[in-house]
Amino acid sequence: MYDFAYQKPGSLADAVKALGADGDAKALAGGMTYIPVLKQRLAKPSTVVDLSGLGMKGISVAGGVVKIGAMTTHMTVANSAEVKSAIPALAALAGMIGDDAVRHRGTIGGSIANNDPAADYPAAALALGATIVTDRRSIKADDFFTGMFSTALEQGEIITAVEFPVPAKAAYEKFRNPASRYAIVGVFVARTAGGARVAVTGAGQGGVFRHAEMEKALTGNFSAAAIKGIKTPPNDLNGDIHASSEYRAHLVGVIAGRAVAKAG
Amino acid sequence: MAFEGIGASVRRKEDARFLNGRGNYTDDINRPGQLHAYVKRSDRPHAKINSIDTAAASKAPGVVAVFTGADIAAENIGGLPCGWQIHNKDGSPMAEPPHPVIAVGKVRHVGDPIAVVIAETKQQAKDAAELVAIDYTDLPAAASLAAALAPGAATVHDDVPGNICYDWHIGDKAIVDGVFANAHKVVRLDLTNNRLIPNAMEPRAAVGDYDVNSGEYTLYTTSQNPHVIRLLMGAFVLHIPENKLRVVAPDVGGGFGSKIYHYAEEAIVTWASAKVRRPVKWTAERTESFMSDAHGRDHVSTAEMAIDAQGTFLGLRVSTQANMGAYLSTFAPCVPTYLYATLLAGTYKTPVIYCEVKAVFTNTVPVDAYRGAGRPEATFLLERLVDAVAYDTGIDRVDIRRRNFIPADAFPYQTPVALQYDSGDYQTTLAVALKNADWAGFEARRTAAKARGKLRGIGISTYLEACGIAPSAVAGSLGARAGLYEVANIRVHPTGSVTVFTGSHSHGQGHETTFAQLVVDQLGVPLDQIDVVHGDTAKIPFGMGTYGSRSLAVGGSAMVKAMDKIIAKGKKIAAHLMEASVEDIEFANNTFTVAGTDKSKTLTDISLTAYVPHNYPIDELEPGLDETAFYDPKNFTFPGGCHISEVEIDPDTGTVAVVNFTAVDDVGRVINPMIVEGQVQGGIAQGIGQALLEAAIYDESGQLISGSMMDYTMPRADNLPNIHVATENTMCTHNPLGSKGCGEVGAIGSPPAVINAICDALKDYGVRHMNMPATSGKIWSIINAGPSKMAAD
Numbered sequence A: 001m002y003d004f005a006y007q008k009p010g011s012l013a014d015a016v017k018a019l020g021a022d023g024d025a026k027a028l029a030g031g032m033t034y035i036p037v038l039k040q041r042l043a044k045p046s047t048v049v050d051l052s053g054l055g056m057k058g059i060s061v062a063g064g065v066v067k068i069g070a071m072t073t074h075m076t077v078a079n080s081a082e083v084k085s086a087i088p089a090l091a092a093l094a095g096m097i098g099d100d101a102v103r104h105r106g107t108i109g110g111s112i113a114n115n116d117p118a119a120d121y122p123a124a125a126l127a128l129g130a131t132i133v134t135d136r137r138s139i140k141a142d143d144f145f146t147g148m149f150s151t152a153l154e155q156g157e158i159i160t161a162v163e164f165p166v167p168a169k170a171a172y173e174k175f176r177n178p179a180s181r182y183a184i185v186g187v188f189v190a191r192t193a194g195g196a197r198v199a200v201t202g203a204g205q206g207g208v209f210r211h212a213e214m215e216k217a218l219t220g221n222f223s224a225a226a227i228k229g230i231k232t233p234p235n236d237l238n239g240d241i242h243a244s245s246e247y248r249a250h251l252v253g254v255i256a257g258r259a260v261a262k263a264g
Numbered sequence B: 001m002a003f004e005g006i007g008a009s010v011r012r013k014e015d016a017r018f019l020n021g022r023g024n025y026t027d028d029i030n031r032p033g034q035l036h037a038y039v040k041r042s043d044r045p046h047a048k049i050n051s052i053d054t055a056a057a058s059k060a061p062g063v064v065a066v067f068t069g070a071d072i073a074a075e076n077i078g079g080l081p082c083g084w085q086i087h088n089k090d091g092s093p094m095a096e097p098p099h100p101v102i103a104v105g106k107v108r109h110v111g112d113p114i115a116v117v118i119a120e121t122k123q124q125a126k127d128a129a130e131l132v133a134i135d136y137t138d139l140p141a142a143a144s145l146a147a148a149l150a151p152g153a154a155t156v157h158d159d160v161p162g163n164i165c166y167d168w169h170i171g172d173k174a175i176v177d178g179v180f181a182n183a184h185k186v187v188r189l190d191l192t193n194n195r196l197i198p199n200a201m202e203p204r205a206a207v208g209d210y211d212v213n214s215g216e217y218t219l220y221t222t223s224q225n226p227h228v229i230r231l232l233m234g235a236f237v238l239h240i241p242e243n244k245l246r247v248v249a250p251d252v253g254g255g256f257g258s259k260i261y262h263y264a265e266e267a268i269v270t271w272a273s274a275k276v277r278r279p280v281k282w283t284a285e286r287t288e289s290f291m292s293d294a295h296g297r298d299h300v301s302t303a304e305m306a307i308d309a310q311g312t313f314l315g316l317r318v319s320t321q322a323n324m325g326a327y328l329s330t331f332a333p334c335v336p337t338y339l340y341a342t343l344l345a346g347t348y349k350t351p352v353i354y355c356e357v358k359a360v361f362t363n364t365v366p367v368d369a370y371r372g373a374g375r376p377e378a379t380f381l382l383e384r385l386v387d388a389v390a391y392d393t394g395i396d397r398v399d400i401r402r403r404n405f406i407p408a409d410a411f412p413y414q415t416p417v418a419l420q421y422d423s424g425d426y427q428t429t430l431a432v433a434l435k436n437a438d439w440a441g442f443e444a445r446r447t448a449a450k451a452r453g454k455l456r457g458i459g460i461s462t463y464l465e466a467c468g469i470a471p472s473a474v475a476g477s478l479g480a481r482a483g484l485y486e487v488a489n490i491r492v493h494p495t496g497s498v499t500v501f502t503g504s505h506s507h508g509q510g511h512e513t514t515f516a517q518l519v520v521d522q523l524g525v526p527l528d529q530i531d532v533v534h535g536d537t538a539k540i541p542f543g544m545g546t547y548g549s550r551s552l553a554v555g556g557s558a559m560v561k562a563m564d565k566i567i568a569k570g571k572k573i574a575a576h577l578m579e580a581s582v583e584d585i586e587f588a589n590n591t592f593t594v595a596g597t598d599k600s601k602t603l604t605d606i607s608l609t610a611y612v613p614h615n616y617p618i619d620e621l622e623p624g625l626d627e628t629a630f631y632d633p634k635n636f637t638f639p640g641g642c643h644i645s646e647v648e649i650d651p652d653t654g655t656v657a658v659v660n661f662t663a664v665d666d667v668g669r670v671i672n673p674m675i676v677e678g679q680v681q682g683g684i685a686q687g688i689g690q691a692l693l694e695a696a697i698y699d700e701s702g703q704l705i706s707g708s709m710m711d712y713t714m715p716r717a718d719n720l721p722n723i724h725v726a727t728e729n730t731m732c733t734h735n736p737l738g739s740k741g742c743g744e745v746g747a748i749g750s751p752p753a754v755i756n757a758i759c760d761a762l763k764d765y766g767v768r769h770m771n772m773p774a775t776s777g778k779i780w781s782i783i784n785a786g787p788s789k790m791a792a793d
């Protein structure tokens, strides 16, 4: 790790100020992604602004929306009775992230802000049509994830919460990278008021993406049979030592089918 | 008191401190005034070093010294030595290019040390290392066996043209070729043995501490064999006599072979501590472990079996290329020769065998022995080839093994590849394994799996290995530059408690328990009055350390010999005290008795007398009860057995699940069944890891792609089935315990069992062979390629 200054502001306004004042300042939530980055000396922030003094924790369900504070850990979401009853697929997804230690530290805000192309939460946010709430505005998930490790967040903008509309049904299936246990392919399917939504993580070169053809088929008929045979072109998919783009393309179909079947 | 002797599953004495976080590992050791070393490593696979500028680093905060290869070269310091010399087919010695402690002139693999920064804190050393400016000219790299052997390949060592370290062989080629020419059929298989990265839980670490007053150096290090390190580093690298060099290997968190070798960092901290006159510590980060610990395996082979019409093996012909990496690690040359080719008879009476091995330098981390060392490579080749014979001839996989086994009454059995097996019963281990695995009921399970949409397969491996290494004279005649005996010192204290000083080294094996059980058995001392000390050259007379499943067979035998001496001396003292003749004294259950009388003395009576020799045969006998034995084994030991693996493949994703695993091993006398079961399970976990998950992958340029846990797949609990372990033992005939060894059998026997099961599951897809690891992507491409009979029906 390189040397950096450390701040732990007590209010959102102070945090925004600390981050806004300095282009090389960086927010820290659970640290499950950012601390390894620092340890490997891949980043050299001037100041690390610890968000753990801001609250922004907790879960509420009202008006058909599940609202999760940005600093809420994966473990809290996985074990939350409210989430389990409103969107069981979301609780299940949180329970599939990393291991116990990671789930106890890692936060939803950190995961969404980081937008790792193999992370799980972005798939849920996109498929459920979530709204990402920040210190200054609300951003639709469709506008938020702008590419691998990149988002619509401005420098210093802090996610305060994520709002998930409750779907009629939903499910998440994950085909894990055997080493990292991140998603090689993860598919979140949801039947929402506005039709079926399918979001794929792990596979796309540009990060999480919606699968238009599958959404169309599922909007007509929400069943695994409806998407059987839908091919995903491998061209825009990742290939690495764990899975070629062709294999990923195939897995998108298999995993999507399983997710739909799981959603019931 | 519960039974604690040979055969008792005594709980491991050492676990209390390990499980309570009270272990004393090298990184736990901090010496007063200690500095920290950080090794700057090459990020280039192959490059000429034009210049190294350390000026800025030297001035950085906290920095005490910066050393490069030139600083080392200016001193009386040798390169890292190789402990085994192999000869070429023509009798000339292998190429043995220098292995500088810190790179000079050229870097040859990613991770090659190029400078060391010593500072007050590790953080400062690391910061300053970034300021070391190196001007490189990149050179083309030879990053794989194929690349290094290709015409016009880059040359890893300028004085080793063609990158050939040696071109060795065993057997009579003309005779074997003749058998092949006249054979009914020849079955051929091309196969690779995947390169592995050991990844012991504890990364390597070393602390050097030079005492200005005594001129004595102490090295604390994560080693499996501290005396070997003292010998190699003292004699060949730093030129420090033994009396001035102490090597301590305290608790060590796993080795699997990777901590046998003498590594550069050990020499660096030891030498540097004298240079800077303060203790110097180095601890590897995990990323460094990936690129500086010796890797394992990495063979490419062609194997051919000549058979008659009944499937009888007539001859075996093997040609192997073995990757040595960029430099020769301590025991690298012997792994693909005497620990590999000599194993190619396996459990079979194949009458003639020829094997040639080309060892090749590449721009990769050095490769050396890793759990099993040569025997897993031989076993994978042979057990896959036997299945290929079955596949090509239609003969049943079990039948073909039964037909070709060395029969139980044929021991001692001389193989055509130098080894003489002392004992074994392969039909029995096979029969018991078939029963334990319910082989007969398999087809029903296959059908049931099919109904669930899964492809189920079963695979068998009837392996043999040679361990308990080794008779020194034999090893010496084969090129070893060291002896391979073991040493034990048994100290019976005045009040009858016992301390064992052993040259074996426990780094997870549970010696503190197993070895104590040997004392319980032979001297009748209760377990809690016995302590086992290992890992310190200042305390232990000598030792060759722990690897090659040798600790019980060789180190334990040394203990038996030392205890024999204790008993012999005790009898003389007892005879004196009880006024009887020595011939009439018997010893059992901690007690000396005069035969046929009720006169007796306990061991404590005798030890007390030995240390308080008032009434004592002082003219004939020295006081004290403390004996040392050096035991040099007469032969290798030959564990063997049968592993059966059952897998299910999800045809939609290609994912393999090992659903059953049955091991029936012949490990000779079992001292602690629980520890044996744990050793076998751990070995099988590693074997399943090799078969399904693990692969060290370099790209063409020589960058290590699988350079972290994010990309290198270690087996985890959820990759493993419930492993059913049993033993069916025949005794080793030439050591006093009858033990053979159990540390490596799991890693040796299991990989072909798993791959054989996968090939069986995929037989309708025409799969005859698959290289490891059998990843889901690889299996999916086979299924996807179809057309399969499966899909048709």
Ligand SMILES: Cc1cc2nc3c(=O)[nH]c(=O)nc-3n(C[C@H](O)[C@H](O)[C@H](O)COP(=O)(O)OP(=O)(O)OC[C@H]3O[C@@H](n4cnc5c(N)ncnc54)[C@H](O)[C@@H]3O)c2cc1C
Pocket (backbone or CB within 6 Å): A026, A027, A028, A029, A030, A031, A032, A033, A034, A035, A051, A070, A071, A096, A097, A098, A099, A102, A105, A106, A107, A108, A109, A110, A111, A113, A114, A116, A118, A119, A120, A121, A153, A157, A158, A159, A160, A180, A181, A182, A183
């Ligand atoms: C071993 C391991 C396994 C893992 N496995 C998985 C997995 O299977 N699936 C998966 O999805 N993830 C996985 N993760 C990642 C994990 O989910 C992380 O917790 C998550 O990606 C980041 O969350 P964090 O709270 O730790 O954020 P941090 O690491 O603290 O921050 C990550 C980034 O987000 C920014 N940030 C954090 N919070 C906010 C905020 N409120 N507003 C704006 N920016 C913010 C930070 O500045 C930083 O750039 C794994 C991590 C580890 C270490």
